[in-house]
Amino acid sequence: MQLNIKAIKGTQDVLPSESYKNQFVEKTALEIAETFGFKEIRTPVFEQTELFQRSVGDTTDVVQKEMYTFTDKGDRSITLRPEGTAGAVRAFLEHGLFNDALPQKVCYVTSCYRYEKPQAGRLREFHQFGVECFGTASPAADAEIISLANEIFGFLGIQNLELQINSIGCPKCRAEYHKALKAYFESYKGELCETCLDRLDRNPMRILDCKSPVCSKIAEEAPVVLDFLCDECKEHFEMVKKYLENMKIDYKINPQIVRGLDYYTKTVFEFVSTEIGAQGTVCGGGRYDGLVEEMGGAHTPSLGFAMGLERLLLLIEAQGIQLPEGRGCEVYIASIGEKASLAASEIVTDLRSGGISAQFDVVGRSVKAQMKYAGKIGAQYSMVLGDSEIDNNKAMLKNMETGDMAEVELDTFAEDFMNIMVQNAAKGLGDYIGGENFDLGALLGTLPQEE
Ligand code: HAM
DSSP states (O other), X not given: OOOOOOOOTTOOOOOTTTHHHHHHHXXXXXXXXXXXXXXXXXXXXXXXXXXXXXXXXXXXXXXXXXXXXXXXXXXXXXXXXXXXHHHHHHHHHHTTGGGSSSSEEEEEEEEEEOOOOOXXXXXXXXXXXXXXXXXXXXXXXXXXXXXXXXXXXXXXXXOOOEEEEEEOOOHHHHHHHHHHHHHHHHTTTTTSOHHHHHHHHHOGXXXXXXXXXXXXXXXXXXXOGGGGOOHHHHHHHHHHHHHHHHTTOOOEEOTTOOOSSXXXXXXXXXXXOSSSOSOOEEEEEEEOTTHHHHTTSOOOOEEEEEEEXXXXXXXXXXXXXXXXXXXXXXXXXXXXXXXXXXXXXXXXXXXHHTTOOEEEOOSOOOHHHHHHHHHHTTOXXXXXXXXXXXXXXXXXXXXXXXXXXXXXXXXXXXHHHHHHHHHHHHHTOOOSSSOTTOOHHHHHHTSOOOO
């Protein structure tokens, strides 16, 4: 009987026919981050619950409503990470990375878990590419990480993303703002949801990102934090804008952005799309100057961002962007009989050592079925080996797309094939034999001659 077990709601499989997109996006992001000096960090998928309560904040939706928290067999409260910053900060402190040259720049590709209502672009298990930069208070760093995100989107060919920025000030100006917010929301006390009533006393700013329709409607008219910034925060924000203008990065000021996590100070930003439905925020981030200290470290002004990879892929799809597919099978060697199969296994091993993607029959199928399989997997070249090919050390190599054939010597085939691939790459030609602008005779003439 077939088990009727399905993937859990809000999670998704990435199938082999699609995974090249994830790989390409992740690799692109990591490589571009590397050019900015970011190095990859990997932290555990689960952490002590307290880490997130203290960093993300215990009045946030994420902590109050969305965490996957459980008690393990050792009676510890454990939480699957809802985001990547907290773990990076913990690792920064635990391993004394603050002793290394500052700023410390780390990046990650990571799975995250939030018990949210699943919809397009909103999952319970999702993936982020993120960066964290520890140890700089300069507005140049704010612009630099924004420009990193911008570079990644640009390289992927994504268009029409709007960068929205805001400043939510420091604890000093925030105190005044909280007073104003509290006064505003007090007059709606009868309408706020229960969680927000609790937030009214503890952290009124969190009411601004409550997802309940009533609270979010009331929040629309609430005072905005930009009007409460102290001189230092104002100056910082002005400089961030100057740097962005200097870097020719377009932005829009959106005073409504407060971000859903408690650790932010000063600059916050989001890259928003209107092409992927209600969950249009593809990337979010900002400064968190107080977090490292709150977690027990020295004062270490820091900042970062994370982009949602599933949302990014939705956008890539919506904009019809073709990402380069992974390498398919370059050479398929079909065989008839045991002797030929053994020879095929040797040739594919040599080809693979030279970086060529090669396959041979490991099922024991008929030649016809083997060639059908070669066609299905999109093999670029194929050859059929039988006893006579082995005895004569010669076989016909076929370009599967054009049908062109060329005779090759088996004992030097792997080396010859690799040489020609290298020469073709140098000449900008893609094919071994039979390509469009391709002189087969000349190429075969370039095969190393026997001494
Ligand atoms: P966040 O805004 O909570 O920030 O998440 C960052 C991005 O992750 C969002 O913009 C979105 O693209 C994606 N995302 C969030 N929730 C989901 C979900 N349920 N399903 C699919 N995608 C989602 C953070 O996580 C911060 N740690 C970012 C940061 C790093 N700030 C400073 N450093």
